[in-house]
Amino acid sequence: MKDFPSCFGENAVQVADSSSSNASKTAQNLVICVYQCRIRGRSCLITITWSKSLMGQGLSVGIDDASNQCLCKVDVKPWVFSRRKGSKSLEANSCKIDVYWDLSSARFGAGPEPLEGFYVGVVVDRQMVLLLGDLRKEAFKKSSAIPLPGNAVFVAKKEHVFGKKLFGNKAVFCDNGQVHDLVIECDTSSSSDPCLVIRIDSKTVMQVKRLKWKFRGNHTILVDGLAVEVFWDVYNWLFGASSLGNAVFMFRTCLSEEKMWASQNLSDANVLQWSFSQRFPESKSQGLGFSHVLYAWKNE
Incomplete structure (x- = not known):
C-alpha cells in the first residue's frame, strides 16, 4: 500500500481537531x-x-x-x-x-x-x-x-457522518452516477485488534485487518465498472487523545480524459484544497475524476 501521509503532507495526522466538541457540532451540519x-x-x-x-x-x-x-x-x-x-x-x-x-x-x-x-x-x-x-x-x-x-x-463532495461503530451515508462516485448505500464499520472500543470494513449496497468491498499497523493506507475497489481508490486515515480513532476523534476517508474515481468533459483542466489538488488541512502535492495531482470525502466522527 502507498503511504497515506504522502498524500496529506507531513502532518497528515492532524486532519481535524478531535479534541474540540465545538468542531464536531459544527461539522455535523455542513x-x-x-x-x-x-x-x-x-x-x-x-x-x-x-x-x-x-x-x-x-x-x-x-x-x-x-x-x-x-x-x-x-x-x-x-x-x-x-x-x-x-x-x-x-x-x-x-x-x-x-x-x-x-x-x-x-x-x-x-x-x-x-x-x-x-x-x-x-x-x-x-x-x-x-x-x-x-x-x-x-x-x-x-x-x-x-x-x-x-x-x-x-467533481467533489465533502461531508461528515456520525456513529459508534457504523457510519452510513449515501454516495456517488462520478458525475451523474448511481446513488449507493455506503457503510463504514469499525469497532475500536471492544477489540484489541480492530478491523475496518467498507460495504457498498450491503456488499463487502474492502476489509483491513491489523488496523493498528495499517491505520493509514489506500486500496482500489470496483464500483459501477469504475476503479475507485479508497484512502483512509483512522489514527485519531486508535491513538487520539479523545475517543470522540474523527477518521477521514476519501473515495476517488479517476477517469480517462476521453470520458470527462471536453477540454476540462482540473487537478486533484484544486479540488481537494478545501477538503483537507493539507493539500495533495503536485506529484499526486495526476488524473481526472470525482472525489467523495467523508469525516467519520465517533459519538460514543
Whole structure:
C-alpha cells in the first residue's frame, strides 16, 4: 500500500481537531459540493456549501477561477432571519453573475442538504451555468436564462457522518452516477485488534485487518465498472487523545480524459484544497475524476 501521509503532507495526522466538541457540532451540519464549469471560456470551480444550525438552514455559493482566486461569493444566512428565496447580482471580471435560489418548499432529511422542492441557479451573462434541484422550470422562468447543456460537472463532495461503530451515508462516485448505500464499520472500543470494513449496497468491498499497523493506507475497489481508490486515515480513532476523534476517508474515481468533459483542466489538488488541512502535492495531482470525502466522527 502507498503511504497515506504522502498524500496529506507531513502532518497528515492532524486532519481535524478531535479534541474540540465545538468542531464536531459544527461539522455535523455542513456539506460542501464542488462543480467544475467554464465561464467565458475559463475553467472555474463553483462551491456550494449547505449548513444547518439552531438558526435554520444556510447556503453559500462561491466561484473561484483556475488559480483559486475568489471571483465572487454569496451567503444566504439561516432563514429564520432571511428570505427562503431570492437572488443576488454580482460583477466579476467584467461579466455579470446572478445567483437565484428558492428553498421555500424544500424538503430536508437529517442533514443540511435539501432533497427536493428547491432550486439554486448560477447565471452568467444570462446563461445557466449551474442548476441544482428539481424545480428547473421555475428556475428558468425566474431567471429568464437560457440553458447551457453539459457545462457543469460535479467533481467533489465533502461531508461528515456520525456513529459508534457504523457510519452510513449515501454516495456517488462520478458525475451523474448511481446513488449507493455506503457503510463504514469499525469497532475500536471492544477489540484489541480492530478491523475496518467498507460495504457498498450491503456488499463487502474492502476489509483491513491489523488496523493498528495499517491505520493509514489506500486500496482500489470496483464500483459501477469504475476503479475507485479508497484512502483512509483512522489514527485519531486508535491513538487520539479523545475517543470522540474523527477518521477521514476519501473515495476517488479517476477517469480517462476521453470520458470527462471536453477540454476540462482540473487537478486533484484544486479540488481537494478545501477538503483537507493539507493539500495533495503536485506529484499526486495526476488524473481526472470525482472525489467523495467523508469525516467519520465517533459519538460514543
